[in-house]
Amino acid sequence: MxxxxxxxxxxxxxxxxxxxxxxxxxxxxxEFIATPVTQRRGMLARLNYLTRTEHAKAAARAAGLTVTDRTLKRWADGKAAPSRKSLAQLEGAYRQVRRQNVARHLLQxxxxxxxxxxxxxxxxxxxxxxxxxxxxxxxxxxxxxxxxxxxxxxxxxxxxxxxxxxxxxxxxxxxxxxxxxxxxxxxxxxx
Structure with a gap:
């Protein structure tokens, strides 16, 4: 064969x-976040997950999130809306960081x-x-x-x-x- x-x-x-x-x-x-990233609630949940600690921010940067901290704050405050490209980048970084965070537990x-x-x-x-x-x-x-x-x-x-x-x-x-x-x-x- x-x-x-x-x-x-x-x-x-x-x-x-x-x-x-x-x-x-x-x-x-x-068990990823169920609300789509295109809705404000889903975007904020992903932002919170990726920015709640310095370690999470570093992992998000390593996963490909390239926007500045200032831009992230503007998104969180509702003063700016991310583009489709930025939303895709946010979703990709979130999924990669989430996988890395749960891999050890899932492996056990x-x-x-x-x-x-x-x-x-x-x-x-x-x-x-x-x-x-x-x-x-x-x-x-x-x-x-x-x-x-x-x-x-x-x-x-x-x-x-x-x-x-x-x-x-x-x-x-x-x-x-x-x-x-x-x-x-x-x-x-x-x-």
């Missing part, structure tokens, strides 16, 4: 990269002192694939005990490292069938 799919979807299969589905599930576990919950977390692999959708090209892939469950590299890459927003962790740490325990789960419809786990 080849290590990676080179022409995924050529025969009509549908799905997302496994690490993307896992990252989406990790995002669901984090997922590893559970070596017991790990049960993961459900929902296979890719092959309903549009012609019969001769259909691959036998079924729903699988696996207890994943090593989340360290995956959570570290997720917190850093490093897609390449997440993809590597997906293959070497998560799906490797599926045996010789691991390559069939490079693309999936969904990944399910809770912590």
């Amino acid at each position: 080849p290590d990676r799919n080179h022409e995924f979807g050529k025969f009509g299969a549908r799905g997302v990269k496994g690490y993307e589905a896992a990252a989406r599930q990790l995002d669901n576990l984090v 919950r997922l590893n559970q002192d070596g017991r790990g977390t049960r993961v459900e692999f929902h296979p890719l959708n092959q309903s549009q694939v012609s019969r001769p090209h259909v691959r036998e892939v079924s729903f699988r469950t696996l207890n994943v005990r090593h989340w360290d590299r995956m959570v570290e890459a997720w917190a850093a927003g490093d897609d390449e490292a997440m993809d590597d962790a997906w293959f070497s740490d998560i799906t490797a325990d599926l045996g010789s069938d691991y390559g069939a789960y490079e693309y999936v419809m969904n990944i399910g786990f809770a912590a």
Whole structure:
């Protein structure tokens, strides 16, 4: 079996990269601020999260928030409104800082002192694939005990490292069938 799919979807299969589905599930576990950044309440909540301490401000700067402290204060006081570009920058910095802040706690919950977390692999959708090209892939469950590299890459927003962790740490325990789960419809786990 080849290590990676080179022409995924050529025969009509549908799905997302496994690490993307896992990252989406990790995002669901984090509990980000629900109010959108485009509403004043959501913007103020993110500003408060990113500016309440000097450490939080430094993390926000490192995450790409480039506006000045004066501008942040004007936004908070309602004397100025951020542009769409600034709102996107604020949202990106908030998500990255929030991931970094909860990564250690999330890692403890997922590893559970070596017991790990049960993961459900929902296979890719092959309903549009012609019969001769259909691959036998079924729903699988696996207890994943090593989340360290995956959570570290997720917190850093490093897609390449997440993809590597997906293959070497998560799906490797599926045996010789691991390559069939490079693309999936969904990944399910809770912590």
